[in-house]
Amino acid sequence: MFSQICSLYGSFLKIGLFTIGGGYAMIPLMEREIITGHGWLTAPQFLDIIAVAEVTPGPLAINAATFIGYRLAGVAGALAATLGVVTPSLVTLLLLGGFLSRAILDPRAERFLRGLRPALIALISAAVVTLSRAALIDLTTVLIAAGIFITAVAWRRLNPLYLVAAGALLGLLAYPY
Amino acid sequence: MNRSSRAVQPKAVSLPTIFLVFLKVGAFTFGGGYAMLPIIEREVCARRKWVSEEHFFDLLVVAQSLPGAIALNSSIQIGMRLRGIAGGILAALGVIIPSVAVILALAAYFLPLFRDNVYLKAIFYGLRPAVVALIGAAVVNLGRSVFRHWSDIALAGALLAAALLLKIHPVIILLGGGLSGLILFRRRCA
Numbered sequence: 001m002f003s004q005i006c007s008l009y010g011s012f013l014k015i016g017l018f019t020i021g022g023g024y025a026m027i028p029l030m031e032r033e034i035i036t037g038h039g040w041l042t043a044p045q046f047l048d049i050i051a052v053a054e055v056t057p058g059p060l061a062i063n064a065a066t067f068i069g070y071r072l073a074g075v076a077g078a079l080a081a082t083l084g085v086v087t088p089s090l091v092t093l094l095l096l097g098g099f100l101s102r103a104i105l106d107p108r109a110e111r112f113l114r115g116l117r118p119a120l121i122a123l124i125s126a127a128v129v130t131l132s133r134a135a136l137i138d139l140t141t142v143l144i145a146a147g148i149f150i151t152a153v154a155w156r157r158l159n160p161l162y163l164v165a166a167g168a169l170l171g172l173l174a175y176p177y
Numbered sequence: 178m179n180r181s182s183r184a185v186q187p188k189a190v191s192l193p194t195i196f197l198v199f200l201k202v203g204a205f206t207f208g209g210g211y212a213m214l215p216i217i218e219r220e221v222c223a224r225r226k227w228v229s230e231e232h233f234f235d236l237l238v239v240a241q242s243l244p245g246a247i248a249l250n251s252s253i254q255i256g257m258r259l260r261g262i263a264g265g266i267l268a269a270l271g272v273i274i275p276s277v278a279v280i281l282a283l284a285a286y287f288l289p290l291f292r293d294n295v296y297l298k299a300i301f302y303g304l305r306p307a308v309v310a311l312i313g314a315a316v317v318n319l320g321r322s323v324f325r326h327w328s329d330i331a332l333a334g335a336l337l338a339a340a341l342l343l344k345i346h347p348v349i350i351l352l353g354g355g356l357s358g359l360i361l362f363r364r365r366c367a
Contacts, residue, residue: 018348022210022240022247024315028340028347044305051304052283053209054311058276059246060209066280075281082277086269089245093253094265101254104242108359113242115332115358117323119351121316122336128313129341135305145306145313152314160311161208164304171303172296 004073005080011038012065012084019085020113021120023060026085028123030064031130040072043134054164061085140174190227190259192267198225199252199271204279206248213248221255228255248272332357 011033019026027050034040041049049071053063062082069081092100103109136142147170148163198220206213214237221227228236233251236258240250249272256268291297324330336354339345345353 014348017244018351019246020242020244020351021319022245022250024312024319027312032347044301047305047308048301051301051308052288053280054308055207056276056279056283057205057207058203058272058279059213059248061246062249062273062276063280066277067284070281070284075285078277078281078284082273086245086249086273089243089249089253090266090269092243092245093250093257094262097254097257097265100243101236101239104239109242111358111362112355113358114329114362116351116355117319118329118333119336119354119357121319121323122333122340122354123347123350124312124316124319125333125337126340128309128316131309131312135309141302141306144303145310148307148310149313152311153317156314156318159208159212161212163311164307167303167305167307167310168300169303170307171301172299175295175299175302177295177299 001073001076005076007038008069008073008077009080009084012069012081013087015065016061016085016088019061020116024124025120026061026064027131028127030068031127034068041068043131045071047131047135051164051167054160138176140176144170144174190264192260192263195256195259195264196267196271199256199268200274201271202248202252203272204275210246210248214251217248217251217255227259232258328361332361 015026015029015033018029031043031046035043035046049064049067050060053060053067056063062085065081065085066078070078073080104113132145136145144167148167151166152158152160152163202213202217202220206216218230218233222230222233236251236254237247239254240247243250249269252268252272253265257265260267288297320333324333332354336350339353340347340350
């Protein structure tokens with residue numbers, strides 16, 4: 001039990017440390033750590049957790065960490081995973097805040113970030129490909145995904161909450177009972 | 178100039194106020210970090226005048242370039258600007274506590290009640306493709322702002338191939354992208 005709490009903290013520390021750009025940036029890392037790496041969850045279970053994290057208040061990364069931690073090791077696991085994912089924010093901003101806010105403006109940091117963003121896009125695209133296999137299981141789910149994708153791209157300022165709610169409603173209507 | 182507003186406010190804000198404002202932001206904003214930013218902005222810039230719009234934009238850039246959730250990173254910076262380290266910690270706690278409390282309540286009490294419910298199964302049957310679609314849309318929307326030159330697209334394509342075909346670890350891909358940026362964009366970024 002104690003070793004699982006420690007490895008949860010370690011995994012989410014890694015996830016927090018390399019989530020640069022917030023929210024969706026952590027999906028590929030979580031997938032690697034939690035589904036492929038440790039085999040802690042299956043892809044459909046992971047997607048269910050992201051869906052719940054999306055409709056509950058607060059940042060996606062924190063909601064997902066709390067939920068996954070709870071699933072794997074109860075309340076202690078939830079706290080360990082949450083602490084892991086917020087540790088990099090706390091350490092970098094509280095201890096190195098002033099220094100880093102200036103360092104970010106350095107031209108080298110700017111070039112590093114300019115290369116990091118395409119890498120992030122590549123990783124999130126790769127995660128979409130792998131997660132599609134778990135989510136798009138028949139024609140109905142493909143149509144639901146297509147409709148929501150087009151809406152989200154066409155109307156980019158729409159709160160994702162509404163689109164998740166639309167997915168739930170379509171699921172209720174179209175599920176092969 | 179407006180920059181002088183940096184020195185005006187700080188001492189006036191109490192620590193419990195910082196905590197409660199971010200607790201409210203954490204508890205009532207749905208839809209993840211990007212949905213929280215306009216709410217934080219309204220609360221700390223328009224309503225309370227804790228930071229100027231211009232300074233808020235500066236701290237967003239820092240929040241997006243450092244590790245961690247964007248809403249959390251922005252909140253910590255605002256808290257720190259008002260009351261130093263204690264302010265930063267209380268802002269962080271305010272944002273985190275509602276998340277943890279709501280998820281724990283759901284995971285521990287509510288979802289188990291419906292475990293074998295057919296309607297819950299139907300809901301998740303529709304939620305999974307919705308989530309994949311949202312992540313896919315995030316790729317497109319990110320691409321619109323990130324891809325400014327063919328070399329950005331080429332870099333993303335090469336790294337996508339490396340991630341999918343060679344199954345290289347995401348951390349290596351990220352560091353590879355960053356290092357390529359250091360080398361590739363040497364001349365173009367003035």
